Amino acid sequence: MSKTMAALNLNAEPGFLRTVVTIDGTDSYEAVLHPERRWNGFVSPFFTLDEARKLASDTLTLADQYGYDCADTVHVIDGGAGSDGAPRAVVLHVRWMYLEDEGPTEVTTVITPTADGRYLIGGWEWTWSIQTRNCPCGAWNDHHVTPCPACDREGDPFALAA
Secondary structure, three states: OOOOHHHOOOOOOOOOEEEEEEEOOOOEEEEEEOOOOEEOOEEOOEEOHHHHHHHHHHHHHHHHHHOOOOOOEEEEEEEEEOOOOOEEEEEEEEOHHHHHHHOHHHHEEEEOOOOOOOEEOOOOOOOEEEOEEEOOOOOEEEOOOOOOOOOOOOOOOOOOOO
16 A cells, blocks of 8 residues: 555545455454455455454453463553544554563554544454355355345345344
């Protein structure tokens, strides 16, 4: 991407789409991404602040369950409202497994939001994939694909299957 992250407006960038992503089929998160911009085959999603909060909660749960040496964590530090009334927050990504060797400054990344308020979390680093869903006709499609290419059935791309 040629623009700096703070100047990037994903709503105006060609090729970006809204979808749902997952890592290893566990929890799902709504995101915006460019499906052709991949790292080792994995997508690099951008999240709203609310989705970043959900991801932060889930990463802390994983770290508590499996140990901080096994899980990166995301943290959202809220700072009230800005002069425009919009929420202020700082989003951090901490890679605990490298803390002893590299120190806190090297293992912590402050994630700068895009111009439209989205955060690239784990992009070009984590194994994110687009969530798939099963159409009633039996075809499996990426979450954002509608209508179904196999049967032409329209679906709500943001209604997750039970």
